Each structure stands twice: as structure tokens, then as C-alpha cells.
Amino acid sequence: MALTSLKERVRAAASTASTEDIRHDRGEDVEETPAGHDQAASGVDWIGLYRAEVEAALPKHISADLFFAALRPTLPKLRNCTPASVLQAVITCARFGLIPDGTQAVITADDRIATFIATYHGYIDLMYRSGLVKSVVTGLVYEGDDWNWEPTAPAPLDFTHRPDVLASKKDRGVPLFAYAFAWLEGGVRSAVAVVTHEDAEETRDEYSRAYQRAEQTGAKNSFWHTHFDDMHLKTAVRRMAKLVPKSAELRALVAVEQAAEDGKPQILAAIDPETAALEADARQAAKAAEASQDRPVPRLAVKGGRSRAKPRRRNRDRNKR
Template identity: 90%
Template sequence: MALTSLKDRVRAAAASTPSSDDIRHDRAEDVEETRAGHDDQAASAADWLGQYRADVEAALPKHISADLFFAALRPTLPKLRGCTPASVLQAVITCARFGLVPDGRQAVITADDRIAVFIATYHGYIDLMYRSGLVKSVVTGLVYPGDEWNWEPTALPPADFTHKPDVLAAKKDRGEPLFAYAFAWLEGGVRSAVAVVTREDAEDTRDEYSKAYQRAEQSGAKDSFWHLRFDDMHVKTAVRRMAKLVPQSAELRALVAVEQAAEDGAPQILAAIDPETAALEAEARQAAKAAEASQDRPAPRLAVKGGRGRAKPRRRNRDRNKR
């Protein structure tokens, strides 16, 4: 399933609905957008998406059940009834393309100014890291004022960072987190550097880069993820910084591009990498491993001619010398 075929299917789906004939998103138009059927009913929205079930199944990796994916998606549909049909379909297919379930834990499909957007949670980022085979374990956390912690970047891992949370402290007494952190253990037992993001760093990132947050502030809705799930976004910021410190798969790089497209108001599906490219990268990685393994093998010994002493010259050579 190539990326162009996904784009063509979304365009076809958008053209089949009365409210949109292109997959490009325009937030400036003040036009009432409707969805096929009764947009106030989750069942009608599910029926409309059901027309494109084959496209969603084609986008999903084999280990994700289409029934599970649609079951997780169904409770979200009423919240998307004001979004353009094209944006709903492209967000759903993009989410399926990454093999993340829109259950609120791995990923979310949410409305952003009448545009449906796919957002991966930090759990979704970690899941993609595991699938690459390059990352063995990811550790994340929030450090509160009552916790015991030590961060000494110049020390050797794992002594450079320790965290002992005060698990007995009541949530209301813990206060605001001091910082979020993330690090990964890689193939071969190597550990990445620790990404540390203070609350001030997280707020600066939110204010400077999150257009969804800015739009929610300007409209007064205050319903962006930064408003509703600040701690999760704080940890996600640390995970995204840590992702730059470890080997990245094609899918992980594509996920960053897809989320940036959402911030820019562009169709996310156009930023998604096609499976053929991912397959080529996987083959290249395997070839590199095979090449490294071949270098570790001892060089074959040269064949040694049997018998004692020096080999006798051939009779033909002796006769030639006599001449």
C-alpha cells in the first residue's frame, strides 16, 4: 500500500461527501461543516466510516485487529461530529498506518478547530521505539518536590541519574512536578543520555511550538492537550527529546513529521511514510548487521600443501632448464 494510494483514497472519500472536495484543511473559512448522515449520532458516523473499512484494514499492520481498532474509535466519533469528513478519514487512516490504537493510551483522534487530528501519546512513541528492535527499554517519570533524586551528567551510567519517588505521599500533597525525564536502554546494554525537561522548559515548548494550544487560548475553549493533560504532554516532551538521542526508525521519524503537520494545519497523511520505504530501511539494517557479523568472523586459513620439505619442481620445468 503506497502513500499515493492512501492519498487517492482519502481524496475519493472527501469527494463523496457533500462538505469537502479536497483533503487540504482551511481553518479560516467560516463554513458550516456537516458529516454524512446524522452528525449527532455516533452510530451514523461509524456507519459512514464503515464504508472505508477496507482502507483502514489495509493501513493497519497485521498484529492489530480491525475490530479492536474500530471499537476503540467508536467512543471518539461523537466528539468529531463538527469536523470535516475528509479530516476525520485521513486522521483515522494515519493512526491506523502507525498501528496505534486510538484508545487514549497509545493515540487520540481529537478535534482541533473543526479539523480531526491524530495525536500519538508518549506511550505511542515508546511503542514505536520498541517495534524498531533498536530500543530494549524506555524509562520515564515525573520528579516531585518530596522525591529523592540525583542527576550528575558527568558520571557514568547508570550512576548519573537516580530517582526514588515518594510513593506514600498523597496526590494533593505532592505539588507540581519539578521536571520530567526519559532515557532508553539500547541493544547491547548501552544506555542513552537522560533527557530532562523542567516545567518551565515544557511551558516554553508549549508556548512557542504548539499552535493547537495557541488556537485554544485565542478561542477561549482551552481544550488542547496542553490544557487537559499537561503532565502527559510534559513527559511526552521528554520522550521526544530522548528520541533524538537514540537510533530512529523510519516510522518514528514519520511520526514526528505527522504531528508537525497537524500543528501546521496540513493533512497528516501526506507526511506519513509508505510501508515500502520502511521495508527498504529494514532490509538495509539487516544487511548492515550481516556485514558487521562477517567482519567479526576469523579470516579463513589458506590451504597448506601436504608432505614434508619443499615441493619438487615439475618434470616439465626440469626438462625446460636442461634446454
């Protein structure tokens, strides 16, 4: 089905939502009953009334029955969310063909607004679908692991990671950094994206409004609170995605998640991915331009000094436990 047709059906399905509801202003009274909702319907089963709209959004290779089976356990957790936001989050998830089972994607409640969030597995799945990426490797490097990173060395000698998979979590120590790289069509490998623990915390503190709200309210229930390692890996995968050829769909996914952080409807980006991708590129270019004006003059490296933010090479000859 054409995107314009899908856009019309989505707008019709959410026609009873007020402008304030669509805009996702939090804390205001909004209409609690979507169009065509049967008052006798139990719980949040009303989403089934929009099965046709969800099926229209799903790619052909995704089973609607599988999608709804994965969605059903999530719906009770969204009881306090506005119906329009639930409908839009569900259709947005369907638009990208990701299953809301907690592996590829989740739909979570964020201050009465249902929000679609792709996991790092979901990002990787979209990379594979593009046909441009053949393999993605990502992981966490722990204190007890054997690893080496030399960005100036030729691939694949620039990065190696040999985890001690038989060691206990206690013996492996704390995570030092997350990494991600991709093998592309023709056997070319991308650069390695490295995100230290400190980098991840800075990204969380600066860009995640869900985390900020959870901190302010004391709920501490954002994904950064409950699944820090997964978000750490996702940050590395998203950074790596900038280093490989991107489809319009992958760029649209970035725009959709940014819309959620900005308090804007995700569905508008999901049903018009090409426009969303162009807008996302324009915003990134504007940010880069602003940053170049504000960036201080870099300090010269001190001979023998070490950067606190960069990973250090582990000693390969350390005593084995």
C-alpha cells in the same frame, strides 16, 4: 499492501473533499458529506463505509475489530469536524498501528478539523517495534522525591530517582521536571533527556498552535490544558527520541504531528513515511542552521551560581515525614 496502493485508496476515499478541505483551511464552508455516505446512516457511522481503507492502513498485527471498537466512542465527539479530516485522521492513526483509546493515541477535534495525536505511550510503543530500543524509562520528579543528576558521571550513575511512592500527592509537592532515557540493544543506555516545568511551558507556548487557539478562544480545551503532565512527559520522550537510533516510522510520526501544528493534512505524511522522514530531517537541519546564526554568545558561568532552568539535587538527608 504497498504504500502507493494505499495512497491511491486514500485519495479515492476522500475524492469529494475540496482542495480547501484537504488543505485544512479553518473557518471556510466545506463539503459535509463524504463520498458514498448514506444519508440514512445514523450519526457518524459512515466511517464504517471506509473499513477496507482503514484495514489496508493497519499493520498486520493490529486487529481491525479492536481498532474500530476503540474508535467508536470517539466518533460522536467529532460530529462538527469535516468528514474528510475525520477520515484522514482515522487512517493516519491506523497507519502507525496505534489504538485510538486515549492510551496510545487520540483523535480530537481542533477547530472543526479532526486531528490524530500520539501519546507518549504511542511514541514508546513505536520505539519498541523498531527493535533498536529494549526499554524506555520516563517519569516526573516531584519536590519531595530523592533524586540526583550528574550529566558528567558514567551511566547509569549519572541519574537516579527514588520517589516516595507512599507519600501523598500533597507531601510530594509540585513536579520539578520530566525525564526519559532508553536501554538499547547490547545493554547500552542513552543519555537522559530532562525537561523542566519551565521548558515544557516554553515548548507549549512556542510550538502548540492548538494551545494558542484554545487560549485565544477561551476554550482552554487543548491537551496542554487538560493533560499537562502527559504532555510534559511526551516532551521528554520526544527529546529522548533524538538521542536514540530512529526508524523511518518514528521520524514520520514526528512529521505527522508537525503537519497538524502547521495546519496541513497529516495523511500525506502518514502514507509516505520515508519522504516525510526526510522532509522532517531537512526542516530540523534548517532550523538548527537558523538558530546557530541567531544564538547569542553564551554567558560565562559564575562561580557558585545556579541555573534557574536546570534541576537541582535534593538533599538525601532531609527529615522524613
